[in-house]
Amino acid sequence: KAGVTQTPRYLIKTRGQQVTLSCSPISGHRSVSWYQQTPGQGLQFLFEYFSETQRNKGNFPGRFSGRQFSNSRSEMNVSTLELGDSALYLCASSLNSGGAGETQYFGPGTRLLVL
């Protein structure tokens, strides 16, 4: 089975722009979670989607949003980019409900640099 894929792998944007990142989960996985990783804050949970519904959300401003499609593919969007949004964005998929600490399978990440 193919693993979790993320596109693009690298991205450079300027402040004020918006960006959309894409994640394709492992075939059959219905839960997709997104994380932001920075040197200062470490790995932080952004949100989780299951069957096209956002079920959980981390402590991020409304500029961060996401969605999930019927084929479980997910996108996240960051509007009005700030320098502090520079980070590695990771998505992870899991087989079932995504709850109760289920094993997550991570993609390689998208490295976003905001100038």
Add this chain to the structure above:
Amino acid sequence: SQQGEEDPQALSIQEGENATMNCSYKTSINNLQWYRQNSGRGLVHLILIRSNEREKHSGRLRVTLDTSKKSSSLLITASRAADTASYFCAPHAGGTSYGKLTFGQGTILTVHP
């Protein structure tokens, strides 16, 4: 979910030696997972240990869980240069915190050839 705290922050050893890293957490858990991250890449799941298990093995990896001390340890035996990575634990209390794993700052392991 709750955050685990990994210790030590950094560990430097020679190839062939064993590496032990620890994770502490604050409240009762349903399970605890260990993940590895090679520099700047995605996380790789290593082991999941449930609260009613005390020890689990996978290849050169051994994970122990002591719920009375709220701690877990990851032992890598006969380490290799390829084991160089950051290691994270993710304790989870169960319930309906969907899709959220909470990670600490991790242990950076460097294995010298």
